[in-house]
Amino acid sequence: MSKKTKSFRPKARRPKGFEDRFGALASAENALIAAAADVYASHGFEPLSTSALEYADCLGKFLPDDDRPNEGVFAFTDDDDQWMALRYDLTAPLARFVAENYDPLPKPLRRFAVGPVWRNEKPGPGRFREFIQIDADTIGAPGAAADAEMIMLAADVMDAAGLARSEYVIRVNNRKLLDAILGNIGVPDTDEGALQRLRTLRAIDKLDRLGPEAVARLLGDGRKDASGDFTKGAGLSAQGITTVLAYTEAGADDLDATLSALEPLMGVSEKGAEGLDELRAIAALLQACGYDDGRAIIDPSIVRGLGYYTGPVFEADLRIETVNEKGQPTRFGSAGGGGRYDDLIARFRGQPVPATGFSFGVSRFAAALHSLGRLGTTEIGPVVILALEADQMARYFAMATALRAANIRAEVYMGGSGMKAQMKYADKRNAPAVVIVGEDERLAGQVTVKNLVLGQQMSGDIKDNKEWREGRPAQTTGPKESLIEMVEQALN
RNA sequence: GCCGCCUUAGCUCAGUAGGUUAGAGCGCCGGUUUGUGGAACCGGAGGUCCUUGGUUCGAGACCAAGAGGCGGUACCA
Missing domain, CATH: 3.40.50.800 (Anticodon-binding domain)
Known part of the structure; x- marks a missing residue:
């Protein structure tokens, strides 16, 4: 007989950063999605499903922080040599959909979407290369009421997910305030200034993790971390660093107190006044609807790393510490975030379309709840x-x-x-x-x-x-x- | 990408100063029990000691490179 050939047997292994969710975890994730979808639908948002793949130019072109274009997405060329990319969020496909079907759509357009998104990045606790997001967005609504609604929706979703009100907080800020401050301290309105602004955003984004001292270095010349790696800083002056840090520390638990603390920091900047007006309008609605009970606060240290936000930004954070299997504290990052992005659809249409939205990281949130022991680990079987x-x-x-x-x-x-x-x-x-x-x-x-x-x-x-x-x-x-x-x- | 740590059975790990046939607990399978899971007792299977090369009479152990994992950092739409 023929020689016994060893048949090829691939090693069964799961790609790094891609998670299998079985049984209780999968059920819990489905329940989270259903709860959030229910909240959005009850507020009149309509479901929209779009494809996992988009033409890469539809996704990538409107990335303002393109010092690294296309990195971080999974992409390949199809038979027609067109670059295809897996969507990395649900906002970019929404912008494409709105631009493509603009005329017949009701304005404002209120839609929600659920589905997996993919990012080609290094995974970590609560960070996956494939994860589920659920988004709600209002397109064509310029006023702060739409932003306030997003904030209240975010809180409602956290409630629906079974969290107590003391266990989460929605932090609210406005990009225009930081823009005003950077203008006041002399960051120019040039390409170089834009890079400084971006680096400043990223530095402030690290406040909770690295602390003010490290962030001060990142705002200045740069910082060398414990492993010896050097990160170039934003190059602000010493006075500028002090001003920016003072701004990030102006937050208080009370909405009105934070607003009054921020006022003197804006100087005569028109943009700062605009930003404050928007925050005041949001705060008034939050108070009128009873969301000022600690669920929603104004926190100037929240900036969101993303460059495309133009006004109010928000972030949903867990207030409870999560631990891993070994009992060590684990940082999961925010459960969700969002903000106003008035220029995103303009990439396709040439004219600005006001838009605001909130994105909820279902997979990360489920992972955090799991590590808190909140998700039933033993599901009752049949x-x-x-x-x-x-x-x-x-x-x-x-x-x-x-x-x-x-x-x-x-x-x-x-x-x-x-x-x-x-x-x-x-x-x-x-x-x-x-x-x-x-x-x-x-x-x-x-x-x-x-x-x-x-x-x-x-x-x-x-x-x-x-x-x-x-x-x-x-x-x-x-x-x-x-x-x-x-x-x-x-x-x- | 950069830095550090790690890699021995399905899992968690032990392995003494390089010295025969590499161990434990848990899990898995079988038996005590051909109609009973979970306790107990008895038995069994399961390992290219990550890979390749080197040092050595001899390497799981020492050296080098590579791969993979974990953590930090960077990036993060």
Whole structure:
């Protein structure tokens, strides 16, 4: 015979940064999505689904911070040599959709979208290369009311996700304030100035992680981190650094107090006054609707790293510390963020279209909740109907159908193994009960229901092996007509 | 990308000063129990010690390079 050739066997491995979510985690994620979608739909937002792939120029061209164009996206060319890219968020496809279908769409357009997005970046805790976002955006609404609504929606979603009001906060700021301050301290309105502004944003974004001293270096000449790597700074003057840091520290828990603290920092800047007016309008609405109870605060240290925001920006943060499996504190980053981006659609249409939105990182949020132990790690499985006689499958199926009709999750064992293995299977599935109908029960017109939860409790007291096997604890036998009552009793 | 740490069974790890047939716990499979999961006892399977090259009579252990993982940092739409 021919030589035995070793068949190629690939190693089963999951790509880095891509997560498998099974059972309880997947259910929890679905529940989060459903809760958020429900909030958005109840506010009148319409669902929009778009494709995972977009032409790369539709995604990439409107990235203002293009000191690194196209890096971070998964892209390839199709048969027509067109560059395709997996979407990295849901906002860029929305801009494309709106620009493509502008005329017939209602304005303002209120839409929400859910789906996976992909980023080719180094993964970490709560950072994935594929993750699910759920977004709500209002397109064509210039006023601060639309921004205020986004903030309240974000809070509503956090509520719907089951968080207590003390456990999260929506931080609000306005890009125009920092622009005003940078103008006041002499950052010019040139390309070089734009780079300084971008570096300043990124530096402030690191405040919570690195602290004011490191951020001061990043605002100045630059910073060398513990590993010896050097990051070039924004090149602000010493006076400028002091001013910027003072600005980031002007936040207080009370909306009005923060606003009054910010006022003197704006000087005579027109842009600063504009930004403050917008924040005042937002604050007034938040107060009127009762969201000023600590759920929403103005925090000047929130800037969002993204360059395209033009006005109000917001971020949803967990206030509870998360830990990993080893009990070490873990930083998950924000659960969501958003803001006003009046120039994004202008890339396609040539004229500005006011827009504001909020994006909720479902996967990261689910991971954080999981690490908090908030997601059920043990999901209750279905009632398992043992398949003891191969020629009685129709009978087992009928019992399963009857249980389902009574709103009880049920399945028939589909494997080919014996009773012991079937019991182990039910145990591994975390089944609350099994239904046992073998030849004995069938001939007697009876069914046996075993309560696995109770059985496990009782097993703690059973020492004797005989008693263990023959006692048949936690199970009852009765007429087959009372199957449903017997199962229901076992479930309670 | 840069820096550091790590890589031995499915998982968590031990492996003494380089010295025969590489170990433990948990898990998995089987038996005690051909109709009973979870306790207990008994037994079993499972390893190219990440890869390649080098040093050595001899390498899981020492050296070098590479790959992969983790962490920090950068970037992050």
